[in-house]
Amino acid sequence: MLNRISSFHNYQSVQNDLRRQETQVHHNQAQLASGKKLQKASDDPLAAHYIQNVTQQSEQLRQYVDAIVLVRNRLEHHEVIVSNAESFADEAKRTVMEMINGSLSPEDRVAKSREIEEIANNFLNLVNVQDESGNYIFAGTKPKNQPFFKDNQGNVSYAGDDYQRKMKISNSLEMAINDPGSKMFMEIDNPFGDYEPQYQLNDGSDLLLERAVNTNPDDQSVYKVTFVDMANGKFGYQLEQDGAVVKADEFDPSVGIKYQDVTIQVKGQITKGDAISLEPRKTYSIFDSFRDAMELSKGSVSDPNVTAKLHQITQEFHAAFIHLNKARTDVGARLGTLDIQEQQHEDFKITLAKSRSNFEDLDYAAAVIEFNENTRALQASQQAFGKTKDLTLFNYI
16 A cells, blocks of 8 residues: 555656656747747746836837937927028118118118018017927927017017926936027127117217126116317216216227226217217117117118117127027037937947846757757656556566
């Protein structure tokens, strides 16, 4: 009885071993068929966990690359719009310069005014442009709001905000996909410094403000410079601050006019009684420049005050051109950053693929050797079992 029980357990043990060998051979066959070393997580739990992390990182990289493609498309469109805005600013500058020509008749200046009006209308349509999704490019973070509106007096108001829409293109980097219209077109640095000139010139004068700066940001006074004759044949000046005279002296063109934190430089031919009022203004809107140019076109060609203001408008359009050129350069820099970041993502994807391959992909040479060894071991076990399974003690009695 004990002999029978022992024989049964031996038989069962051999069968279990054969099944394990068969399972191993089948596992080898599955590896060779799929080309993958890992068939299930239990084959190597640590490797399976690492591969899962790599898969998640690869998916995140794919999302970042898709975001880069979207941002690049938006920025390229943005760059084209800014470039066109540059062209309009330059065209407006050249048109206003032609209006300064003293040989123009009033009719000629009116014709130039129509050109400015057409440029202004095209410019307004341009900056109200939408992208392929119907979002207004220059509305900040309010893409569904039309950013710019013009009233009956030609004043343009802004309905967006001062922020940028951004998109994440890596774990640590967000890229702006637009620029707010307020910063682009309504907050341009004043080419004359900290003040806007208002001219009170006599006939024959071509006096112009070159630059006026104030290093005291809290001083919001209005200054006025009036030029007078002096007994020595030179010009003197009288400087007023909010209507009160604060300084009077001989005018030295090489030094200019200095009072406390204020420095004023002028150029051109001075005549007795010429005056320039200086109102604080650090930035200006290009839309105001368009409006003022059209309004000044109605003035007389021989009026020195109108001519001086047209010179001012010319400088404003030139400053707007430079401002927009810098903005386009910034967009180009962002596009360059996208290219660098995309290349980094592609390099990291290759690194992840290599790491995953080390854990997941099959070494065919080693797998074939293992398969042959396991197959021969199974065959040997089967043959040995076939020879011994029928042997009992009774065969020898």
